[in-house]
Amino acid sequence: MAQRNPGRRGRSRKRRPSGQSASDPAQRPAPAARPAQRAASALGDLKASGERPHAPWHPLPLSELLILVGAIGTVVAYLRGVESNGALLGAGIGAVVIGTIEVTLREHLSGFRSHTLMLSVLPAIVFHSAVVLVVLALNNRAPGWLNVALLPIDVALVALCFKLLRARYVDARRERTFAGLR
Numbered sequence: 001m002a003q004r005n006p007g008r009r010g011r012s013r014k015r016r017p018s019g020q021s022a023s024d025p026a027q028r029p030a031p032a033a034r035p036a037q038r039a040a041s042a043l044g045d046l047k048a049s050g051e052r053p054h055a056p057w058h059p060l061p062l063s064e065l066l067i068l069v070g071a072i073g074t075v076v077a078y079l080r081g082v083e084s085n086g087a088l089l090g091a092g093i094g095a096v097v098i099g100t101i102e103v104t105l106r107e108h109l110s111g112f113r114s115h116t117l118m119l120s121v122l123p124a125i126v127f128h129s130a131v132v133l134v135v136l137a138l139n140n141r142a143p144g145w146l147n148v149a150l151l152p153i154d155v156a157l158v159a160l161c162f163k164l165l166r167a168r169y170v171d172a173r174r175e176r177t178f179a180g181l182r
Contacts, residue, residue: 050112050176052107052112053106053107053110053112055102055106063099063100063102063103064099064103065099066095066096066098066099066102067095067096067099067100069092069095070091070092070093070094070095070096070097070098070099071092071096072092073088073089073091073092073095074089074092074093074096075092076088076092077089077092101119101122104118104119105119108165108168108169108172109168109169109172110172110176111169111171111172111173111174111175111176111177112176114166114169114173116162116165116166116169117162119161119165120158120161120162120165121158121161123157123158123161124154124155124157124158124161127153127154127157128147128150128154131146131150132146132147132150
């Protein structure tokens with residue numbers, strides 16, 4: 001079979017004028033300036049999508065400090081041994097969870113960023129855990145069929161919360177867009 005292009009293969013380069021060297025920055029042409037909007041989106045600038053919503057205690061980064069202290073407590077409890085430091089481990093994980101939920105809920109309800117799925121799963125986790133703990137308190141053991149029986153209720157609860165939270169986010173996002181915060 002004959003080749004269609006018998007010539008040299010490879011990419012062609014634009015040739016430089018004979019007097020210009022590649023190492024001399026004074027003789028290089030200035031790069032074309034990109035539009036500000038394209039540069040902001042390419043860099044993921046926070047100003048392009050507005051600023052994060054402020055907490056009621058704004059100057060103090062309370063949620064971020066709570067997450068940091070909880071993470072440190074969790075690591076310390078793990079390094080000392082989980083069996084003897086169960087309370088410290090639980091407090092550390094609880095602090096991280098509370099700080100994370102506060103930030104995500106604030107961002108979601110203000111229309112800054114959607115956390116619909118994560119927030120809609122939380123009520124199902126709380127409900128399922130509460131039922132299992134009540135059964136454990138009454139019987140000292142939970143039957144295996146209990147998780148299977150609670151699954152349709154969990155799915156329905158997640159679906160309902162997802163629908164409500166998504167509608168709330170869309171409304172808040174629309175308000176944020178009309179306010180010019182984007």
